[in-house]
Amino acid sequence: MTTRQPGEHKQEIADHLASRADWRPFEIAFWLAVLATIFLLPDRHLLLSQVAILGLFALSLDLILGFAGIISLGHAAFFGFGAYLAGLMAKHGIVTEPVLALLLAGVASALLGWATSFLVLRGSDLTRIMVTLGFALVLRELANRMVWLTGGADGMQGIDVGPVLGWFEFDIAGHVAYVYSLAVTLVLFLIARRLIYSPFGLSLRSLKDNPRRASAIGIPTRRRLVAIYALAAGYAGVAGALLTQTTQFASLAGLDFERSADVLLALIIGGTGYLYGGLIGAVIFKVMQDWLADLTPQYWGFWIGLVLVLIVLVGRDRMADTASHVGASVVELARRAVDSAVGRDRPAEGG
């Protein structure tokens, strides 16, 4: 090691820390592609709203699973709670403007998450799976019994959602629904992205890695877990409320075990801990579901199961490596094609 002046690395470190949150080309490409779907796939907007909502829901799960290491098999509890709240607000004309109703549903779900966070603070992954699963089942049964409030097994009828911001009426083709769902997802994504590069986000990663050491350097681990659990619950509630508003319907399906399982599947397909996994997983999950359901309606479950087994056995990293090699080759081929099309006067690069 060479001897260096004290403080020599200061600027370098400051720059490095500042650049941690820079947008990567992959991210810009991702969001450009997403925005392009608004114009390029207008007849798929109904399906795409579902994708955006599942993506937001999976992002919410990623916040606790991917960044704080809390596994949940009952995340639908907050989704369904938000869905019913949005339904009630619209049905009884309490809040008819969707954005405000969404905000309220999100805050209420976050409070529910906060109030029940003690359930996930203790114990192993297994206890957390059981406790979250149990909580969602209890909530579903309550909704099932409180027919006067929720409509029970028939679902909540007569939900009439006003125009977004008082201007954009929901249409039958789902254009407004898609742009609205996408905008909400994007805004919440941006907040989450901001959060993971903050000291708070870093402390979450540290306590996922090694909770013992995290508390040994002064991090109040319980408070951090409660905070992120409440935030994730709020996100899930917003996703549920979005579903109610865009479909004008709320039902027990919002609280189903299957919904908790689906969102976990989507997140695992897309990968945890880098924020895009939920969104990408939601695209793959919904598109596969749509495509396979056309092809073999009865065996849809079989195929998604097969994909999941392959992902776990082969490992996503290896698949991603292969994909990026293929991607790099394609880019290289394209570059050569462009070069030769543009003309031969460019000097050839060595290597």
Add this chain to the structure above:
Amino acid sequence: MPYALETIGLERHFEGIVAANNVSLAVKRGSRRALIGPNGAGKTTIINLISGMLRPSAGTVVLDGRDITKEPPDERVRLGLVRTFQINQLFAGLTPLETIGLAVSERLGAGADWWRLVGRKPRVVDEIVDVLERFGLTDVMYERTSDLAYGKQRLLEIALAIACRPRVLLLDEPAAGVPETERRELLDMIANLPEDVTVLLIEHDMDLVFSFADSITVLVNGTVFVEGSPDEVARDPRVKAVYLGEALDA
């Protein structure tokens, strides 16, 4: 209040086994105390009790005159009591830069800040740079901690504790398992710890113990056996007996 750290009648029982029995230590501010003893004497148990990782069955822990027996570990850190671990307890997925940045942000009260980037406060960057440079970690600061050489991880283990600005530092076998080639750097670092920091050191390496400590406590079977200056302890025939495994005459 001359004592930075005191334990009074500290006890811990594990299902009938007494791991710590009526341990009373008083460590003066700024002093370097070594805690030695044969394997299984209860040294790490004492560190766990002082740092709050274990609850004592009886007794009190006092930091700068304040009873902290009931405080959780993270609160003790905020009060200035920080420890390292015998077996590295690091954040495998974080880089050394992130690791130190985390501890510094936390100490400067930015830990719950969820909106600003890490290192937005100039003071945070200053302290990160200071710690990384002092421990010679700048050349590996962007690497994943799990990819670092063992000696570097060991340095990071101590650097992380120092980043918390301890007033009392508990070092649990800092040199354990470090290969000879990387050992010098580590020992220099320990010798150059800030003078105002009170240190309680557990160590098996007697060269390190006798060059570093200004007082030594010998622990045997969970009990304080001998306490004194390095010279006194080195001359004490009972200590020799314990370490050589000889039978003791009562």
